[in-house]
Each structure stands twice: as structure tokens, then as C-alpha cells.
Amino acid sequence: MTEKTQLLYDRDAYLDRFTAHVTDCRKDENGDHYHVILDRTCFFPEQGGQTADTGRLGENVRVLDAQIRDGVVDHLTDGPLRPGETVEGRIDFAHRFSHMQQHTGEHIFSGLVYRDYGFHNVGFHLSERTVTMDYDGFLTVEQTRSLEQMANQVIWRDLPVLVTWPEPEELALIPYRSKKEIAGRLRLVTIPGVDICACCAPHVRHTGEIGVLRVMSAIRYKGGTRLSILCGKRALDQAVLESGTLSALGRMLSCPTEDLALQVQALMDREKNLSAALEETRLSALMKQAEQAACGRRNPVLTAGPVSEKTACAAADALLMRHPGVCGVLWEEQGKKRVILVSNSVSLRQAAQALRGTGSFKGGGDDACIRGQTEWSADQLEQWLDAYTKG
Numbered sequence: 091m092t093e094k095t096q097l098l099y100d101r102d103a104y105l106d107r108f109t110a111h112v113t114d115c116r117k118d119e120n121g122d123h124y125h126v127i128l129d130r131t132c133f134f135p136e137q138g139g140q141t142a143d144t145g146r147l148g149e150n151v152r153v154l155d156a157q158i159r160d161g162v163v164d165h166l167t168d169g170p171l172r173p174g175e176t177v178e179g180r181i182d183f184a185h186r187f188s189h190m191q192q193h194t195g196e197h198i199f200s201g202l203v204y205r206d207y208g209f210h211n212v213g214f215h216l217s218e219r220t221v222t223m224d225y226d227g228f229l230t231v232e233q234t235r236s237l238e239q240m241a242n243q244v245i246w247r248d249l250p251v252l253v254t255w256p257e258p259e260e261l262a263l264i265p266y267r268s269k270k271e272i273a274g275r276l277r278l279v280t281i282p283g284v285d286i287c288a289c290c291a292p293h294v295r296h297t298g299e300i301g302v303l304r305v306m307s308a309i310r311y312k313g314g315t316r317l318s319i320l321c322g323k324r325a326l327d328q329a330v331l332e333s334g335t336l337s338a339l340g341r342m343l344s345c346p347t348e349d350l351a352l353q354v355q356a357l358m359d360r361e362k363n364l365s366a367a368l369e370e371t372r373l374s375a376l377m378k379q380a381e382q383a384a385c386g387r388r389n390p391v392l393t394a395g396p397v398s399e400k401t402a403c404a405a406a407d408a409l410l411m412r413h414p415g416v417c418g419v420l421w422e423e424q425g426k427k428r429v430i431l432v433s434n435s436v437s438l439r440q441a442a443q444a445l446r447g448t449g450s451f452k453g454g455g456d457d458a459c460i461r462g463q464t465e466w467s468a469d470q471l472e473q474w475l476d477a478y479t480k481g
């Protein structure tokens with residue numbers, strides 16, 4: 091049996107370089123990757139909802155992922171290493187530290203949620219882009235904002251984050267949070283007065299290193315709440331991005347950022363009124379076209395341009411008042427040519443079947459009305475209808 095890997099991150103989350111012996115190296119069954127086993131490692135393997143550390147072994151071999159099975163860490167690499175050789179490992183510490191900030195922030199928030207509302211953290215996901223926590227109870231917007239304030243107070247008090255391995259009899263007296271039963275000696279992470287939680291991941295030493303915690307979203311999820319947060323550098327990067335976007339919008343609308351919502355609302359109202367007025371103009375133009383459609387045409391088809399489906403239908407009905415055959419309107423919607431055909435005298439259900447047979451129409455309906463998409467022009471469609479109704 092393979093010896094368990096010595097987990098260096100367990101005792102020192104800040105250690106970013108180490109030397110180790112390669113005990114095994116195998117080519118991955120599918121692809122160009124390798125599975126490398128070391129006697130000890132700094133690489134935190136994916137577990138508990140948190141993705142793995144990345145970095146290098148030696149100068150040229152990149153560690154892309156790490157998994158743990160029965161206490162053995164399996165490093166997925168893009169190159170081979172020789173069993174027996176000594177290798178220097180380096181983790182990507184910027185990536186690790188970001189995870190430490192997010193993860194410790196999660197402890198503070200979940201500790202406060204449990205302390206004040208008794209809800210448990212029943213799901214956690216931490217990757218490059220997202221940090222989400224699921225709680226088994228619903229938090230209102232006000233409660234969430236108040237928890238965010240309290241979490242930041244905890245951060246700014248710069249409390250120590252203590253890692254201990256209590257004896258079983260000691261542990262029996264400690265009220266700690268735990269997501270699952272953990273076999274073996276339990277590792278407790280304590281933020282005094284805020285949270286005690288069983289956890290195997292790397293954390294910051296003092297809460298002040300988290301800097302800031304922002305709640306980005308909170309939604310109802312499986313009878314509870316799913317929260318998304320950002321801590322430290324990620325929170326700063328996001329704030330910089332947001333203020334850049336807000337400044338650009340403010341320049342476009344010539345207003346201070348705090349007035350943006352009002353300005354955008356006014357623009358949207360104006361756009362809605364203009365669209366309604368334009369639609370009315372188009373409808374009356376179409377109605378005129380319908381009136382003027384030459385009497386000699388048996389199956390007139392009009393081209394309406396970019397109107398709403400409602401307007402196209404109204405124009406088709408207006409045509410039908412004057413023409414006994416098939417009447418149609420072609421209009422444009424999101425770059426697609428749409429068509430409606432109506433008739434009181436021709437079975438359009440059958441006509442639709444024949445039309446689909448041409449390969450230039452997709453759609454259907456009932457005997458009185460069919461709708462769909464076509465590649466044809468109004469003239470082509472009218473010619474086809476004339477031939478179809480003659481035959």
C-alpha cells in the first residue's frame with residue numbers, strides 16, 4: 091500500500107516551496123498527462139468544495155490539478171518525473187492566498203449565520219471564479235446585509251485564526267461546526283468568539299488579511315439561501331471593474347454615477363414610448379398598403395419590415411377584409427424573415443404542408459391561419475400561392 095502523503099499545508103498555509111521525493115509517476119490512461127506521487131506536498135488537493143492548488147514540480151513540469159485518495163495526494167502534471175528523484179515544488183501562491191482569503195471569509199460568514207440564526211452551511215464551492223455557500227434556512231436581504239457588516243467588523247478586528255488538533259475527550263466539550271463525520275484526528279479552525287469549524291483547508295493567520303468581504307448575490311435555493319461572496323483581492327478587482335463600468339455609463343449619460351438608475355429608467359421609458367409611436371406609424375402605413383393592394387391580385391403578400399407580430403397579424407386581417415384568396419404579410423424579427431398567411435376560402439393546413447415541401451418554409455397552424463419562417467420574398471410567395479390555388 092502507498093504511504094500517506096505528508097501534508098505540509100496542514101501546518102503552514104504560507105509555505106510555498108518544498109522539496110520532496112518522487113515515489114511514483116504514471117502516464118495518464120487518456121492523454122499526455124502524468125500522475126505523480128510525492129512523499130510530502132504543499133499542493134492542497136481538491137476537497138470540501140474547494141479546487142486544488144496549481145504550480146510546478148522542478149523547472150519544467152506544471153501541476154494542473156491534485157486529488158487525494160486514502161491520504162495519498164495524486165498530482166496531475168503535464169510532464170513525467172523519475173521515481174526516486176528529489177524535486178523542488180512551488181505552488182502558485184497568489185492563487186493559494188486568494189483561496190485562503192475567500193475560504194476564511196466563508197468561515198466568518200457561516201459562523202455568524204450559525205451563531206445568530208442557527209442555519210447550517212450545507213454546501214460550499216470555491217473555484218477561480220466563484221465562492222458560493224448554501225444555508226439550510228432563508229436569510230432576508232436585511233439579514234444578509236447586516237451579516238455582511240458584521241463579517242467585515244470581524245475582519246477589521248484582525249482576530250487570530252487558530253488551527254488545533256484537540257484530543258477526543260477535549261473535542262467532546264467543544265461546540266464546533268462540521269459538514270460531515272471526519273475519520274481520524276480532527277483539525278479545528280477557531281476564530282475566537284465567531285466560529286469553530288472542522289476543516290482541512292489552508293486559512294489566513296489573522297482575519298485582517300481578508301481585507302473585505304462583499305456579498306454579491308443571495309437567492310432562494312432548495313428551501314434555504316445560496317449566497318455568493320468575494321473577499322480580499324477578488325472583491326477589489328470586482329469593485330474596480332464595476333466603478334470603471336459605472337464611470338463609462340456616467341460619461342455616456344452625462345450624470346453622476348448615483349443618478350444612473352434614474353437616467354437609465356428615463357431612457358427606457360422614452361424608448362418604450364418611441365417604439366409604440368413607431369409601431370403605430372408602421373401599422374397605419376401597412377393598412378394603407380393593404381387598401382392599395384391591386385384588386386387584380388388574388389393572393390396579395392405584403393412586406394412589412396421590422397414590425398411586431400401583432401402589427402403583422404393586424405395587417406393580414408385588414409387584407410383579408412378585401413381579398414377572398416390567401417393574404418400574407420412578411421416581417422422581420424431578430425434577423426429572421428417571418429410570415430403569416432390567413433384565408434377564409436383555402437385550407438391553409440394543407441397549403442402549409444405543400445409549402446414545407448418546397449424547403450423554403452418552416453412552420454404551421456390551422457386552416458384559417460399559418461405562421462412560420464421563410465427564405466422567400468413576398469413576390470416569390472405570392473407567385474407560389476397563385477400557382478397553388480390555381481391547381
Ligand SMILES: [Zn+2]
Nearest residue numbers: 193279289291
Ligand atoms: Zn476552512
